[in-house]
Amino acid sequence: MEDRNGPLGLAVSGGPDSLALLLLAAAALPGEIAVASIDHGLREEAASEVALVEGLCAALDVPFTAISVRLERGNLQAKAREARYAALREWACDQNLGAVATAHHADDQAETLLMRLARGSGLPGLAGVRAGTLLPDSEIALIRPLLWARKADLEALVASAGITPAQDPSNASRAFDRVRVRQHLAQHDWLDAEALATSAGHLAEAARALDWYAELDWEEMVALEDDEDSPTYRYYANVPRVIQIETVCRIVSALGGRVSRSEAGRAADRLWRGENASLGGVLASASSEPMEGTPLHWRVWRFSPEPPRRTH
Template sequence: MAVSGGPDSLALLLLAHAACGADRIAAATIDHGLRPESAAEADFVAGLCAELGVAHTTIRVEVDEGNLQANARSARYLALGQWHDEARVSAVMTAHHADDQAETLLMRLNRGSGVSGLAGIRSTAEIPGWGGTLFRPLLRWRKTELEAIVAGAGIEPVRDPSNTDEQFDRARVRRFLEEQDWIDPAMLAASAEHLEDAWRAIEWFAAEDWETHVVPDSDQQGRGFRYYANVPRAVAIETIGRIITELGGTASRGEAARAFDRLWQGENASLAGVLAVPGTERLEGTGITMRVWRFAPEPPRSST
């Protein structure tokens, strides 16, 4: 599990220790080196783990310049992925909780995110940029509950000043939620959980759509696909994205959505080096006419 020394991750450590025992868990602390105190904080976690009999590893990473929080997150998950493989743990656990989930949902609502984004922090997922299982068992717990566990154990946790630094969007959203007595973060987190269920349903139907409605295009010598588009827009967007990937490109969901809209209106769509052409096809033996969209690498542009 990832343990930074903050109250959330310390509560995760204590809960896992109580539920599983010391021999079945291990902890890793990522030292980003962004604050002078970070090395001492990692040593603090190492000492606590030694008292509990839990195996512990400190991993020091370098964070690229630019978007500090995003780059730190990427470096952290890559380090945890490598540790996951080297330590041969079955899953990496993080201490994301209901308040984190509520903040994430509000931030993504404000950005106009689709169902995938509004599903928020997934309860289970792949370790970003690596693979392997990422498990977040505390998404139904409130932050106050986790802090009470740590306080009850007589432990003074680490306090990261970036959590209250309002140059970061999350800190501003956090303060906003704290000031609202009519918003229940636990209910926002429950809504995100329902949206996660909806998103997993879309993923399932998109996998079925790929298997049943996408075929190699014989007219393109195996370098293209025919897509018999007969599903709701949210599912078709996922299928379009997968077709683009199979043809060697990369398209965001927003780009795939715009391609869907053009194709639905009977217009060609071009994205990530792939040309999609709308049409219809009469199915043999049934007499049914279906919408069919053809995807193939774009032809080279003329230099003249």
């Protein structure tokens, strides 16, 4: 945290994990933290949970902000997460915070890895919960300093402080994939949550290496061509597929489009076969060009905005 400018913000729900984060941060960084607690409007008990956090912050002399959000229709947990991070971003900007921390821990990491393995996720997904990233659509650091900690130890810390944490009943509902995975882990002691979290950490290192090579690929193999009609990116695509996918995603984003990695992968496969592709509002064409001074050819892919559709 040496590079942090401004207080450290904590997202505290009133559950045992986030209360442990508050207690640890208050002891380690006295006078340098602030807390926000978010009511998602889903349960009547949420208001009392926010009040619990507010009372503890008052006792610890920690600045506190209560936030209420409204959720859009759709996947409940996904929409709650989106609304939560958007609210934290706005709060961090208003309070000039240097970073925001959440209480994700080793058990969360193990659950996330198993869920994503079951879904066939690629390397970026299997990296799990990152120790450090950015709040969505911002340059504000989002950190998870408790990824090394076990949930039971965090619960014991809160209990030893004489605090009764809030208990969200959704954490026991088998309607959610994460709860079923959590119960499966508890039932099978050969599945070591700490070891799974360690594996997720190794995968995160590999994902960072992938990011490094993808950045190099972008810098050295992608160029914006002069085109009076529309911007066109030329990509010399001669790297492994996993890096191609990252670069294709970045090119589409630079042209104002949005595309998932799976969509970029399917487009890369078509282009590799010499076929054209359309993705995220971008047209991509495949060709080859000779390497100067050699009999070899480069695979060259060009990307430009898809022309507007004609209407009658």
